[in-house]
Amino acid sequence: MDIFALFAVRVADALKSLHPDIPEELLGRIVVEPPRDAGHGDLSTNAAMVVAKPLGKNPREVATAIAARFEGDEDVISVEVAGPGFLNFRLALPVWHRVLRTIAAEGDDYGRSNIGKGEAVNVEYVSANPTGPMHVGHTRGAVFGDAVASLMAYSGYVVTREYYINDAGGQVTTLARSTLLRYREALGETIEIPPGLYPGDYLIPVGKALADEFGASLLAKPEEEVLALVRDRVLGAMMDLVRADLAKLGIRHQVFFSERTLHGQGGDIDLTLEWLREQGMVYQGRLEPPKGQPVHEEWEDREQTLFRATDYGDDVDRALVKSDGSYTYFAADIAYHRNKYLRGFKHMINVLGADHSGYVKRLQAAVKAVSHGEADVDVKICQLVRLMKNGAPFKMSKRSGDLVTVADVVDEVGSDATRFMLLFRRNDAVMDFDFDLVKEQTRDNPVFYVQYAHARACSVFRTAERDMPGTDLSKTALAAAEIERIATADELELVRLLAAWPRIVAGAAAAHEPHRIAFYLYDLAGAFHGFWAKGRENIGLRFVNADDPMMTMARLALVDATRQVLVNGLRILGVSAPEELS
Template sequence: MTDMQTLYTAFGGTIETALKALVTDGVLPEDASFKNVTLEPPRDPSHGDLATNAAMVLAKPAKTNPRALAEALVTKLEAAPGIASAAIAGPGFINLTLDPQVWLDELAAITALADDYGRSTMGKGTRVNVEYVSANPTGPMHMGHCRGAVVGDALSSLLELAGHKVTREYYINDAGGQVDTLARSAHLRYREALGEDIGEIPEGYYPGDYLKPIGEYLAQELGDKHKDTPEAEWLPYFRAEAVEKMMDLIKADLALLGIHHDVFASEAALHAAGKPDEAEKWLREQDLVYDGVLEAPKGKAPPEDWEPVELPLFRSTKFGDDQDRPIKKSDGKWTYFGADLAYHMQKAESADELIDIWGADHAGTVKRIKAAVAALSEGKGKPTPFDVKLVQMVQLMRGGEPVKMSKRSGNFITIADMIEEVGRDVVRFTMLTRKPEAQMEFDFAKVVEASKDNPVWYVQYAHARIQSTLRKALEDEGFSPSSDAIADLGDEEHALIKRAAQFPREVEAAAKAREPHRIAFYLYDLATDLNAFYSLGNTDTQKRFIVKQDARLSQSRLFLAAAIGQVLRNGLRVLGVEAVDRM
């Protein structure tokens, strides 16, 4: 195997070589495609080490039945280096049993590649823009933002490991009415900082105490200059200052979570650059935007003040929507949808692929925004693949009861609150223990339990246990990891190696599916296998990692343990979770 070629890619190449030989023999047609051929562990370990569906997917183009093709393929595979035997199962699956040395070589590869084990060239340097969080700059980061933030950040790390060039982006919604409300709320706190009794916060303003420092800062900067001046005079300045200070707070909150973006794109700057007008012009040229009148609201009588107004409409019905959608309002301002089109066109100028992490409440807009982005990117001469990952909200619990809201924020639990209580690693790992589109409960009591039912503790414990074993072996017996005797390892140890060897495959599969939670699932399985092996030593001292009377065997098992620890570290790094050495 080459430096970056691990077991699954190596034997994937072996299968492809065998299939090409069947093309040469005339068994397979010259135009046969191997695209859907897979190589994976068999569901039942007793069936062998690897399984391929090659005969199943290629039987039709070969104009034969799967078992007949499998027989021809088995003959080729049995002669290939590293394969001890090949057997046909069921209607035509092929199970492969590898030479034991193959697994020992993979163990050595884990150690040699170290932090690069699992790194792939699959992405071929493709530039991927991942946009995530993008919360309105009107308050600190809260639980509603947390899950999407972690999913987006872990996905970015996963794609980088799989060979993509990733840009982490945050879109600042600093051009809407909510920013004017923020400015007015900041002005209220500014007057308060000057000594005015502001009383109850008016309905519609942002009530949280997090705006008090901004008011105090503005009071120090301005004195009473804008205490009594008309709103028109102070609003633009207060809006800019409030957004800047809120983004500082948001960046600090995200940093607590270990999240740092490469780009912060401003909606206000987007409008100033004329990007929405540019997008509208192109869409009109493609007859995807036209001037038309929206239908009256469905299902009920129109409001008395409703009037039909001609607006520029995007032909979203062409893409499965129930009505065409306006890109501008009746006052000439851009709708959120209209601005979003332009923003995605801007992102596509410097990326080969786009991925957005959205809350599940945006599900209704996915189809039309993807259609518009496809049209816009095609207009640039380069269609840009665009994917949207929807993330469900998280229900906060404490011992099975809903959590009360935070006093600091006014009406929600902040990310800072969560991290202060349970720690960053717990928050990040827990957010990846379920598929993002699935509902989730985050129970403050359960996520800190020291038990197998708590995945983050269990995986970190497995790594800490390995490090403790390595320290104890060196301090007590003078034993250190050595590959000199790894041939002495038995079936249980080989099972551990086989699980570890799946990591590069899991990275590629998770990256293709855009599903970083798969790495969390894999790490839990690896930790389970490791701890199961440890438990064997409770009843059989010869199964322990440290066998005092057998230095050779101990050093071999320590070499295995160190390699498993390396894989755990590499996987946790994708998730942004620390691999602790002590617990």
């Protein structure tokens, strides 16, 4: 039950009864939301201002006519016309009681929707170079992408979680050379790792495995043959490390797509370039040097093969082939996204790091071109994370060369704290991750504050079992409670927040912004903690009062509804809902 969506339909129906020929497109722009000032009512809508001009009428005149349609409505106490034509609704108590009954009936599905209508969406995230364990810079994108995927699945999309393995570039050859040094070390040689190679200890086991399998025989083989063999072995080992790191955060991808599969004669890049030529999307020409910016690696002062990116919203056309005949990174990007489209994905979400902000328009142009405008891509940039302790930058002990790994962070504070804190800020804002803060048991620590609300809700039921032995506290008994007793301002403040949950989920899914879920849960936890604190001072507001079992059952139904919504939200974020906190 989304009361905001329901009243949007009822307001639209009122308008259609007043103006039968009003376009549906116009009605689709109507917004029903909480008023900015809670004192103005429960719901507010811009409906009159949306339709007034097309109808050639004054907004307040339209608003007054809409308000009249709700006279005598048993769900509405009053409708006020405010300002230039806003409509503010005050709702009757039975509406809020229906919200509680809906939560009890729908349980885990409260807030779940079919916005996605079963459409396929590809969420690509992490996609780090497979040159070692995941470092802290990858963690934010990993957590964000996983939460977006869960949010989309909760909203009716069929989600594929995908990891793009960047295993075709020069960094993979560098990784193989670094591994060969560790192989020689395992054979007993004293090695020195030169600048430009990977120094991390995580390659030592790979070198030892090669020595155990091949002995010294690789030393006599041609370098290219050895590099090819070592490349495959070390890539497999590194991806095992990546999967293990992701598992520490509860993240599992369904698809691991190898960039190497795009390359080679007759590969996806060849086929895509041929298709682009057939479509007239490629031409031979020269690019102007970047104005006011450093010259990037894909710019060359020569005639070259260019993609007509500007025809699809990009700032400049893009090079596809380098002077040595190899393909640019962007050529691989176009081929990869065409591959996604041909696999049936018309909705794509790419989660990239802070150094990829310049990729947004070119990827959007690529998807628009290869799908003839049928598909869309939302490129989400995750900004940097600064590790802090005691308010100052924090350097953790490093186990992997010069990297702070995902494992380092999770081992320090746990998966729940890592995930929630990384989601408790917009993805496009730089954030500080304070190791001291996430260990505090105060409201300044959001993950503790929200989890404690769930644990406190569970403790209320333990109190009821203690104070009212033998009382049936089952879901069935709570569903039969006299919810109509819920009527005080403090109780209704909590119910209003619970009623907002479906709207919060829908908005977060539409914008691909899981931080909205984290913010909402913090607010809900605050309201719950606040109500609980008032009960310590006023026995009439306590959740459990053995002298008034009927009121207690009604309040327990409210507590259980709060607990349920906390669980639903934490589940989307991939965070646990403990029943007790130590």
